[in-house]
Amino acid sequence: MKRPLIYAFAVLCCAILLAAFGAPFFLYVLLPVGLMPIPLIFKKVRPVSAVLILAVYMLGCAVAIPVFGNENPFEGFWEHPASLSGVVDSVPSQEGEKTRFVLKLQEINHMSVSGKVMVTVAEDSVTYMPGEVLSFDGEISEPAGRRNPGGFDYALYLKAKGIDGQVYLKNGEAITAKPGSFSPIYAVYSMRQRLSEICDQFFTPPQSGLIKGILLGDSTIDDEVKASFREAGVSHVLAISGLHVGYVYALVLWLLARLGVRRRYHLPVLAACLLFYITLTGFSPSVIRAALMCLALVGGRGITETYDALNGLCLAGVVILLFQPAQLFMAGFQLSFSAVLAIVLFYKPLLYEYERHIKTPGAVASSLLLTFCATLGTMPASLYHFHTLNLVALISNLLVVPLVGVLLVFALITVPLTAFIPAAGGLLCLPAAFLADGILFLTNLFSKFSWLVLHRGAMTLAELLIMVLVAFLISGYFNLNKKSARYFAGVSLPLLLLVIFGTSLVRQPLRITFLDVGQGDSALVETPSGGVYLIDGGGYETYGNALRKERTPISESVLLPVLYAKSIRRIDGVFISHNHADHAQGIEELLAEIPVGRIYVSSKYNNETLLSQNKIPVEVLAKGSALESGDGLSFEVLWPESKREMLADEEQNDASMLLRLCYGSRSFLFTGDAGFPVEEAIVRSMPEADVLKVGHHGSRFSTSPEFLKKLNPSLAVISVGRYNSFGHPTYEVLENIEASGAVCKRTDKNGAVEVWTNGKDLSVRSYIDKD
Known part of the structure; x- marks a missing residue:
C-alpha cells in the first residue's frame, strides 16, 4: 500500500461521521470486518498497513463517540443560578461592547467539575489575564445550534473548541479574580x-x-x-x-x-x-x-x-x-484541507498542460494557476458554509x-x-x-x-462530481487516447447533466419556513413552481427610553443567509403585517439587497416613506383582498377593514394583516400581532386552518380558546425570542394550544420550523429537535 495515511484519514473521517450522526453499533463493526481480510486477498497490502488503518479507526471511534454523545457535563445546570469558579483559558477579546473569553471551570456550587464555557461580559473595559482564577455567580446556558437554513451552528463551533456551554454576564463588577499557578501555555x-x-x-x-x-x-x-x-x-x-x-x-x-x-x-x-x-x-x-x-x-x-x-x-x-x-x-478545517489538496492534485499537472499547449508559464501565469487551484478546491466548502463564490479573488489574491x-x-x-x-x-x-x-x-x-460575487446554495452531489471529473480531465489524469477513458468521460458527464436537469423538472411541494428571527416574525414561502414570498422580516424593536443597541442587521444575520442557502436571487412579493420594527425592519433592509417584485401592506399601514417610494410597487390590501400565485397557491386577507387610514404605532398590533394561505386542501393562517379584539371580530366567519402562526409571539392578549376551537389547527407555531423580557409565550397560551390538541413548535426552542405539503399531506420538521 503506497499511501496508507490516506486510507487512515478516510476511515477516521468515517468513524467521526458515524459518531456525529448517532449510527447504530452494527455500522461501526462493518468497516473493521471488511478491512480484516484485505491483506489476504490483495498481496500488495501489507498486514502492518491494515493494522495501522484499523488502529486509527478504533482510536477515531474512541475519541468521537464521547464528543458527539448526547451527554453534556453541564446539562444538569442549564439555566439555573450557580456559583462558578474557573481559570481563564484564552486571551480575552473585545468585540464591540462585549468582552469574551474561555473559562476552564473547576467548580460549580463548590463541587469539582471539568469542562469549558464561553463567557461573555457586557463590558469592553474588563481585562483578565490568561491563567487567572475567576469566581462569580451566573447561569450556564446551552449553546445554540443551527437555527435557520444557511445559519451558523454556534454549538458545533464551540464543540470543536472543546467548549460545552456559555455564560452571559451583564457586567464584570461581581467577578472576583486572583492569580493562578504558572503555566507555559498561559505565559505564551x-x-x-x-x-x-x-x-x-x-x-x-x-x-x-x-x-x-x-x-x-x-x-x-x-x-x-x-x-x-x-x-x-x-x-x-x-x-x-x-x-x-x-x-x-x-x-x-x-x-x-x-x-x-x-x-x-x-x-x-x-x-x-x-x-x-x-x-x-x-x-x-x-x-x-x-x-x-x-x-x-x-x-x-x-x-x-x-x-x-x-x-x-x-x-x-x-x-x-x-x-x-x-x-x-468546521469551515476552516475544510477550506484549509481542500485548498491544499487541490493544489497538490492539480497545480503541477495544469502547469505542465499550460506549458505543453501554450508556452512556458511566467510568474503571473503560475500565480493565477495556483489561485485557480485553491479556489477550485475551496468552492464546495465556501458554497456550503458561506453561500458565496468570489470571482474577483482570482485577481485580488x-x-x-x-x-x-x-x-x-x-x-x-x-x-x-x-x-x-x-x-x-x-x-x-x-x-x-x-x-x-x-x-x-x-x-x-x-x-x-x-x-463579481455570486451567491447560491451548496453544490448538489451531481454538481460536485461534474466539477471533480472536469478538473481531472483538464489536468490530464485521463489518457483520452485510450478508448476506456473516452467511454467513461463520454458517459459520466452527460449522465450527471441529465440528473441535474431531471431534478429541476420535478415538481416541488409548497414549503413554508417560519424563521427564527428572535423576538419577531418572519416566514418564507416557496411555491411549487419556484415563486418566493416573504411574510414579515423580523427586526429589533426598541421599547420606552431604552438606548438602541448596535446590532448586526437582521437581513445580514438571518434573511440573506437563508435566501442564499436556498439559491434564491429574487423575491416575488413581501407582505408586511404591520409597521413595528420586529416585523417590518428586516423587509426594509432586504429591499436594498435583493430584487423584490411587489410590496403588500395593510390598509392601516403608516410608514409614509415606504408608501411614497417609487422603486418597488406597493399594493394596499384589506379584508376581502385575494391573490393567486399561478401555481395553485392563493392568498386571502381576513383583516383589517377596507377603510384606508394610517394608524399610529401604538394602534398597529390590532391593525395587523391577517393572511390565509391555501394550497389544495391545506391552509395556513398568519396573524401578525393581532389580539383578542381581532379574533372576536373574525371568529364567526373564519374558516379552519391546518397551521396557525400564533399571534403576538404568544402573549396573553391573543390566541383565545374560542379562536383555537373554531380554527382547529393541527400545528401552532410561535415565533419568539430566546430569553425575551416579556415572558413570551405565556403559560395561558401554551395551555390553550395544548387543550386544542395542536402540536406546538416554538422558534426559541426549535429554531426555524419548516412545513411542506403537496396539497394533501402535511410534513413538519424543526431545525432543533427539542420540545
Whole structure:
C-alpha cells in the first residue's frame, strides 16, 4: 500500500461521521470486518498497513463517540443560578461592547467539575489575564445550534473548541479574580496579549486589526474592514493558515542558514518555533495542519526520503481529528484541507498542460494557476458554509497575498522588538504601518467589484462530481487516447447533466419556513413552481427610553443567509403585517439587497416613506383582498377593514394583516400581532386552518380558546425570542394550544420550523429537535 495515511484519514473521517450522526453499533463493526481480510486477498497490502488503518479507526471511534454523545457535563445546570469558579483559558477579546473569553471551570456550587464555557461580559473595559482564577455567580446556558437554513451552528463551533456551554454576564463588577499557578501555555497567551496591546498602541485601528489578524489570529478587526476583505475575496488572509505558517517556516530556515546551523538541527529548532507559533495563535487547526506538513517535509529531507505531500496532508488531518474530532465539520478545517489538496492534485499537472499547449508559464501565469487551484478546491466548502463564490479573488489574491506575506515578516520582527524597546516603537513600526495601509487600500479597491460575487446554495452531489471529473480531465489524469477513458468521460458527464436537469423538472411541494428571527416574525414561502414570498422580516424593536443597541442587521444575520442557502436571487412579493420594527425592519433592509417584485401592506399601514417610494410597487390590501400565485397557491386577507387610514404605532398590533394561505386542501393562517379584539371580530366567519402562526409571539392578549376551537389547527407555531423580557409565550397560551390538541413548535426552542405539503399531506420538521 503506497499511501496508507490516506486510507487512515478516510476511515477516521468515517468513524467521526458515524459518531456525529448517532449510527447504530452494527455500522461501526462493518468497516473493521471488511478491512480484516484485505491483506489476504490483495498481496500488495501489507498486514502492518491494515493494522495501522484499523488502529486509527478504533482510536477515531474512541475519541468521537464521547464528543458527539448526547451527554453534556453541564446539562444538569442549564439555566439555573450557580456559583462558578474557573481559570481563564484564552486571551480575552473585545468585540464591540462585549468582552469574551474561555473559562476552564473547576467548580460549580463548590463541587469539582471539568469542562469549558464561553463567557461573555457586557463590558469592553474588563481585562483578565490568561491563567487567572475567576469566581462569580451566573447561569450556564446551552449553546445554540443551527437555527435557520444557511445559519451558523454556534454549538458545533464551540464543540470543536472543546467548549460545552456559555455564560452571559451583564457586567464584570461581581467577578472576583486572583492569580493562578504558572503555566507555559498561559505565559505564551500573556505574551500574545502584550503583543496585541503593542499593535493597538502603535498602529491605527484598521492597521492594528489587520496586523493582529495575520500575526496572532485575532478576529476582532473592524466590521467594515472585515467586509471589504470578504468582498475582495481575500478574507482568508485574516485567519491564520498555511500561508502564514509558510512564511514563518521560510523565515526560520533562512535565519538558520544565515547563522550556519547544520541541517540535522533544523528539524528540532523548526519544531520548537512552530510549536510556539501554534500556541501563540490559539492552536488553530489550519496552523497545526501546515506545521505538521512543514515538519514532515524537513524531516523527510533529513533522512533523504522523498516527501509525499498527500501523505503529509493526511498525517496532519489524522493528528488534528484525533485530538478534535468536531473539526471535521468546521469551515476552516475544510477550506484549509481542500485548498491544499487541490493544489497538490492539480497545480503541477495544469502547469505542465499550460506549458505543453501554450508556452512556458511566467510568474503571473503560475500565480493565477495556483489561485485557480485553491479556489477550485475551496468552492464546495465556501458554497456550503458561506453561500458565496468570489470571482474577483482570482485577481485580488495575486496582489494582496504577497504583500500580506511581507507584512507578516515585518510584524514578526518589529512587533516583538517594540515590546522590548517601546521608545523606538514609532520608528520600528513605520514599515509595517505603510504596508498595512497599502493592503487596506487594495482590498477597499477590489471590494468595489462586488458584482463579481455570486451567491447560491451548496453544490448538489451531481454538481460536485461534474466539477471533480472536469478538473481531472483538464489536468490530464485521463489518457483520452485510450478508448476506456473516452467511454467513461463520454458517459459520466452527460449522465450527471441529465440528473441535474431531471431534478429541476420535478415538481416541488409548497414549503413554508417560519424563521427564527428572535423576538419577531418572519416566514418564507416557496411555491411549487419556484415563486418566493416573504411574510414579515423580523427586526429589533426598541421599547420606552431604552438606548438602541448596535446590532448586526437582521437581513445580514438571518434573511440573506437563508435566501442564499436556498439559491434564491429574487423575491416575488413581501407582505408586511404591520409597521413595528420586529416585523417590518428586516423587509426594509432586504429591499436594498435583493430584487423584490411587489410590496403588500395593510390598509392601516403608516410608514409614509415606504408608501411614497417609487422603486418597488406597493399594493394596499384589506379584508376581502385575494391573490393567486399561478401555481395553485392563493392568498386571502381576513383583516383589517377596507377603510384606508394610517394608524399610529401604538394602534398597529390590532391593525395587523391577517393572511390565509391555501394550497389544495391545506391552509395556513398568519396573524401578525393581532389580539383578542381581532379574533372576536373574525371568529364567526373564519374558516379552519391546518397551521396557525400564533399571534403576538404568544402573549396573553391573543390566541383565545374560542379562536383555537373554531380554527382547529393541527400545528401552532410561535415565533419568539430566546430569553425575551416579556415572558413570551405565556403559560395561558401554551395551555390553550395544548387543550386544542395542536402540536406546538416554538422558534426559541426549535429554531426555524419548516412545513411542506403537496396539497394533501402535511410534513413538519424543526431545525432543533427539542420540545
